[in-house]
Amino acid sequence: GNSVTQMEGPVTLSEEAFLTINCTYTATGYPSLFWYVQYPGEGLQLLLKATKADDKGSNKGFEATYRKETTSFHLEKGSVQVSDSAVYFCALLIKAAGNKLTFGGGTRVLVKP
Amino acid sequence: NAGVTQTPKFRILKIGQSMTLQCTQDMNHNYMYWYRQDPGMGLKLIYYSVGAGITDKGEVPNGYNVSRSTTEDFPLRLELAAPSQTSVYFCASQNAGTGEHEQYFGPGTRLTVT
Numbered sequence: 001g002n003s004v005t006q007m008e009g010p011v012t013l014s015e016e017a018f019l020t021i022n023c024t025y026t027a028t029g030y031p032s033l034f035w036y037v038q039y040p041g042e043g044l045q046l047l048l049k050a051t052k053a054d055d056k057g058s059n060k061g062f063e064a065t066y067r068k069e070t071t072s073f074h075l076e077k078g079s080v081q082v083s084d085s086a087v088y089f090c091a092l093l094i095k096a097a098g099n100k101l102t103f104g105g106g107t108r109v110l111v112k113p
Numbered sequence: 114n115a116g117v118t119q120t121p122k123f124r125i126l127k128i129g130q131s132m133t134l135q136c137t138q139d140m141n142h143n144y145m146y147w148y149r150q151d152p153g154m155g156l157k158l159i160y161y162s163v164g165a166g167i168t169d170k171g172e173v174p175n176g177y178n179v180s181r182s183t184t185e186d187f188p189l190r191l192e193l194a195a196p197s198q199t200s201v202y203f204c205a206s207q208n209a210g211t212g213e214h215e216q217y218f219g220p221g222t223r224l225t226v227t
Contacts, residue, residue, distance in 0.1 A: 004155075032214050034214075041220075042220060042221075043117075043203055043218035043219050043220045043221050044156075044203065044205075044218040045218070046215045046216070049214065049215070051214070089155060089156070093214055095214070099144055099207060099209050099214065100146075100158055100161065100171065101146075101156075101158070101216060103155035103156045103157075104155050105153070105154055105155045106153075106154070106155050
């Protein structure tokens with residue numbers, strides 16, 4: 001089956017530090033890959049996505065590159081802000097499987113001033 | 114710009130009670146989904162619908178029912194609530210025809226069963 005594994009949190013950082021959240025996947029087909037972000041008390045929002053190998057998704061200073069050879073989609077940001085404190089979810093979707101998302105367990109990130 | 118709306122925001126149920134969680138989207142999306150999020154966990158798919166009149170089970174459908182009589186609405190019914198159904202429930206929608214793949218989420222309903 002399909003599964004997503006991401007590093008457990010919480011990850012605590014100081015403002016302007018470098019952030020990496022690891023994400024690896026297993027899939028029975030060719031997936032699209034996503035990072036969703038959940039701010040406190042809110043629903044999930046799409047942060048970025050990549051639909052084929054070697055694509056780089058980027059948004060709000062965050063980046064992730066679709067690595068088919070290592071089945072990974074690690075999220076990075078060079079300089080985090082307090083406002084980046086949230087829970088981050090890696091997810092995959094295989095269109096042939098009814099457009100259903102498979103989520104990782106989420107990584108809580110706390111940025112301190 | 115409403116997007117996906119869910120009601121209620123919070124609810125406390127006693128064991129054995131029933132309730133319906135409401136979800137409405139105004140984006141004319143054909144696909145809709147119900148997820149539950151347990152503390153410290155990712156989201157698990159309960160049910161989904163690819164269009165009005167069509168529903169299918171997800172990963173954790175037991176104890177729930179859904180209907181999709183219109184494009185806009187996708188209510189989730191809990192019959193005989195159990196403590197194991199204590200969770201945060203998210204509804205989402207997607208325009209699967211555009212190839213965009215993005216799912217748009219509502220703000221969630223926090224349910225406690227005691």
